[in-house]
Amino acid sequence: MSVFGCATPTPTAPKTVTPAPVSQPAVQTPPAAPVTASPAAQPPVVTGVVPAPAPLAATPLPAIGTEPAAPHIALLLPLNSPVFAKAAAAVQQGFLAAAGKELNSLPVRVYPCSDESAEIVALYQKALRAGAVAIAGPLTRNGVAALAATGPVATPTLALNLVDDTRADQLYFFGLPPETEARQAAQRATTAGLLSATVVSTNSPLSKRLAQAFSDEWQREGGILQAGIIYDGDPTPLKDLSQEPGTSVFLAAEPDKARLIRPYINSAIPVYATSQVFSGNTNTLTNYDLADVRFFDMPWLLQPDHPAVMIYPHVVPPMTPDLERLYALGIDAYRLLQVLYQHNPANVLPLDGVTGKISRNGHVFQREGIFAIMRQGLGVPVEGKSRQ
Numbered sequence: 001m002s003v004f005g006c007a008t009p010t011p012t013a014p015k016t017v018t019p020a021p022v023s024q025p026a027v028q029t030p031p032a033a034p035v036t037a038s039p040a041a042q043p044p045v046v047t048g049v050v051p052a053p054a055p056l057a058a059t060p061l062p063a064i065g066t067e068p069a070a071p072h073i074a075l076l077l078p079l080n081s082p083v084f085a086k087a088a089a090a091v092q093q094g095f096l097a098a099a100g101k102e103l104n105s106l107p108v109r110v111y112p113c114s115d116e117s118a119e120i121v122a123l124y125q126k127a128l129r130a131g132a133v134a135i136a137g138p139l140t141r142n143g144v145a146a147l148a149a150t151g152p153v154a155t156p157t158l159a160l161n162l163v164d165d166t167r168a169d170q171l172y173f174f175g176l177p178p179e180t181e182a183r184q185a186a187q188r189a190t191t192a193g194l195l196s197a198t199v200v201s202t203n204s205p206l207s208k209r210l211a212q213a214f215s216d217e218w219q220r221e222g223g224i225l226q227a228g229i230i231y232d233g234d235p236t237p238l239k240d241l242s243q244e245p246g247t248s249v250f251l252a253a254e255p256d257k258a259r260l261i262r263p264y265i266n267s268a269i270p271v272y273a274t275s276q277v278f279s280g281n282t283n284t285l286t287n288y289d290l291a292d293v294r295f296f297d298m299p300w301l302l303q304p305d306h307p308a309v310m311i312y313p314h315v316v317p318p319m320t321p322d323l324e325r326l327y328a329l330g331i332d333a334y335r336l337l338q339v340l341y342q343h344n345p346a347n348v349l350p351l352d353g354v355t356g357k358i359s360r361n362g363h364v365f366q367r368e369g370i371f372a373i374m375r376q377g378l379g380v381p382v383e384g385k386s387r388q
Helices: 085-100 115-128 142-147 178-191 205-220 255-264 284-290 307-311 321-341
Strands: 045-047 072-077 108-112 131-135 157-159 170-173 196-201 247-252 295-299 315-317 359-363 364-368 372-377 378-381
Touching: 072 115, 072 321, 085 321, 108 115, 115 131, 115 142, 142 170, 157 321, 170 315, 170 364, 178 205, 178 247, 178 295, 178 364, 196 205, 196 321, 205 247, 247 255, 247 295, 247 307, 255 284, 284 378
Parallel strands: 072 108, 072 131, 131 157, 157 170, 196 247
Antiparallel strands: 045 315, 295 372, 359 364, 372 378
16 A cells, blocks of 8 residues: 555555665764655655755764754654655655755754554654654654554644544645545536536546546535446446536546547546556647546645745656656645744745645644646646636
8 A cells, every 4th residue: 555545556566666765873964954865765865946956975873872862853764664654755755855945954863664553652752862853754644643643743743644533633645646636626526517426436446546536526515426337348338428517527546547548438528537547748649548637746746836835846867747746745744844933824824735725623634625627638737717
């Protein structure tokens, strides 16, 4: 499973997250330093946007525990996990990239672990003893649940995943759950004046979660939910979908299955999906099969001229879209943690982030993605007032 409980297979056969054990212990990063390399062996070099500065050699830093306690920002990640190391490394790179743009800020110390569910409580206490005044992490859902179960949290802490929990302390949550985009798709289709929807799924665990999230929101918005279709390789039910005005389809599928399904749906029917179907604007030939599919994703992948996107350095060569999204999560996580540490949310939120427009609902930071449509193999942002 992925850090958000979806998108990747079980730990025995991971696809988007592969083993990349990190041998380096926690490090301290000066606030004005350029982006440092990921702890994984031979990571991508991170450079500035325009122009790209020459990469600088990383300076060896003392291991955590050998330096005296001092005020700092702690970043807790499963960098030594055989399953989540690559995802954690992407978040770390984004977090440090944002820290490198912040002048006169506290240094960042990175605290790696292997199994967040078993180690996170001790690691969190270790960071506090070392002087942490603000903490980001853990990353996995199990890790966040373990930390949340320890009781009230007194230090500003931004967990990088979501759990069902009501808090009255200093523990906040921010993540990239795909269900959020499914709900936004339902809201957008309602705004477009569509009256009924058919959910086409593949029966995978992720597909079921997306289908449920869309269906719940669609019915909450007053829409008519038609009988769902589970695609098993037979396109006949797709060809028989109603083309009456006001009908729509929500595609709850992974990219490979979505590309198989879309051509069988009549082009007159509006089709909605999530970022799960979008593999980036570098795969235009592959994306052609997704013609006119509407979906939500983040400015980091859709709007290179977005003001916030232009500020922060990009990894060269680019990572996979899934890892790019986690890199962007790291950038916005650092920015949100600054908001919590400085106790100034009213003057900063909503935040125009690289992952989307971010607001806060209680102790959860909510992200509104960019609405886009597939045109000629490219994901093209749609104007906010459009009724597509």
